[in-house]
Amino acid sequence: MRIDESTATRTIPGYVTWAKGMPNLNPKSEIRNPKSFNLAVDVGGIFMKNPVMAASGTFGYGDELSTLVDLKKLGGIIVKGLHLKPSAGNPPPRTVETCGGMLNAIGLENIGIEAFVQKKLPFLQTLETPIILNIYGNEVDEYSGLAERIQDLEGIAGIEVNISCPNIKAGGIAFGTNPKTAFEVVKAVRESSRLPMMVKLSPNVSDIKTMARSVVEAGADAVSLINTITGMAVDVATRRPKLANVTGGLSGPAIKPIALRMVWEAAQAVDVPVVGIGGIMNATDALEFLTVGACAVQIGTANFVNPRVTEEIVDDLASYLTENNLTDITQIIGSLKINNKQ
Numbered sequence: 001m002r003i004d005e006s007t008a009t010r011t012i013p014g015y016v017t018w019a020k021g022m023p024n025l026n027p028k029s030e031i032r033n034p035k036s037f038n039l040a041v042d043v044g045g046i047f048m049k050n051p052v053m054a055a056s057g058t059f060g061y062g063d064e065l066s067t068l069v070d071l072k073k074l075g076g077i078i079v080k081g082l083h084l085k086p087s088a089g090n091p092p093p094r095t096v097e098t099c100g101g102m103l104n105a106i107g108l109e110n111i112g113i114e115a116f117v118q119k120k121l122p123f124l125q126t127l128e129t130p131i132i133l134n135i136y137g138n139e140v141d142e143y144s145g146l147a148e149r150i151q152d153l154e155g156i157a158g159i160e161v162n163i164s165c166p167n168i169k170a171g172g173i174a175f176g177t178n179p180k181t182a183f184e185v186v187k188a189v190r191e192s193s194r195l196p197m198m199v200k201l202s203p204n205v206s207d208i209k210t211m212a213r214s215v216v217e218a219g220a221d222a223v224s225l226i227n228t229i230t231g232m233a234v235d236v237a238t239r240r241p242k243l244a245n246v247t248g249g250l251s252g253p254a255i256k257p258i259a260l261r262m263v264w265e266a267a268q269a270v271d272v273p274v275v276g277i278g279g280i281m282n283a284t285d286a287l288e289f290l291t292v293g294a295c296a297v298q299i300g301t302a303n304f305v306n307p308r309v310t311e312e313i314v315d316d317l318a319s320y321l322t323e324n325n326l327t328d329i330t331q332i333i334g335s336l337k338i339n340n341k342q
């Protein structure tokens with residue numbers, strides 16, 4: 001993915017087509033200097049004023065953070081994974097701090113789509129920020145049933161399909177670790193919904209490029225990666241696992257190098273926008289993901305350290321552009337230089 005500096009209008013996937021002289025899409029930049037820079041991106045049909053989203057499962061349903069974060073400032077909010085039915089998730093302990101991150105085995109606790117529509121959606125509809133519903137199921141029909149239910153809801157910008165869930169029919173192996181089952185589930189969602197669809201890839205695979213190609217072939221408008229990496233922690237005093245579920249998903253700064261490598265590989269493998277996730281704690285981390293080809297990023301574990309981090313990263317990206325005499329975030333996306341070739 002390369003940027004053609006000779007043309008002001010860009011056609012690389014994930015870019016809002018923006019040409020010199022067009023109104024700047026970023027409200028903040030309008031206040032500072034009308035034509036100074038552009039932070040807006042198009043993530044597979046979801047138009048965002050900046051490339052910073054809150055990651056699923058680390059930001060509740062948005063409303064819980066509303067007194068701490070200016071939600072209108074964010075590029076997008078991805079709500080906690082939703083299922084057709086409510087679920088209590090796994091028994092505790094289900095989170096543990098690790099070196100450079102955390103393990104979680106929440107087990108996809110959620111209030112269920114109907115309670116979400118009644119109790120959470122009305123507030124989210126008052127925001128100007130794109131709301132993306134993260135969905136999961138244990139069977140293909142559950143994914144498509146959810147996608148159908150969401151299709152006509154007001155105020156939903158898109159769906160993020162979490163394929164890191166156990167496929168009951170395939171003996172509990174996650175949909176997202178096999179290109180065929182991943183294809184099947186994404187195709188079913190595609191056939192049930194016209195909403196922009198981002199598919200969230202599992203890192204627990206040996207070949208992320210094949211997984212990315214498979215979901216794009218099935219109809220994904222964008223891919224996001226990575227979800228958590230399976231890990232475990234042991235208490236030597238008791239010789240017991242620290243999580244009741246024994247294993248859990250590792251997230252936070254510890255996974256950033258793996259996430260960066262996978263995002264870089266995925267960006268080369270597919271023509272749709274790629275969204276980078278994994279250990280992003282600040283704007284510099286976000287810029288690393290944009291450089292390797294992500295058109296936007298999601299912030300997860302960092303929200304537990306600093307609930308205002310998403311908002312701060314938006315501000316810091318804006319400052320980075322002005323301080324470096326850049327006019328458009330697209331000048332950074334995919335700009336990685338390897339072996340002095342570029």
Ligand SMILES: Cc1cc2nc3c(=O)[nH]c(=O)nc-3n(C[C@H](O)[C@H](O)[C@H](O)COP(=O)(O)O)c2cc1C
Pocket residue numbers: 055056057058080081082104106108134162200226227228250251252253255277278279280298299300301302
């Ligand atoms: C406590 C917790 C709950 C999560 N719940 C979900 C979820 O419901 N759906 C999902 O797709 N990802 C979920 N994730 C994964 C995150 O969205 C993200 O992909 C992952 O944590 C890596 O990013 P990070 O290192 O910035 O946290 C969860 C992560 C954590 C830490």
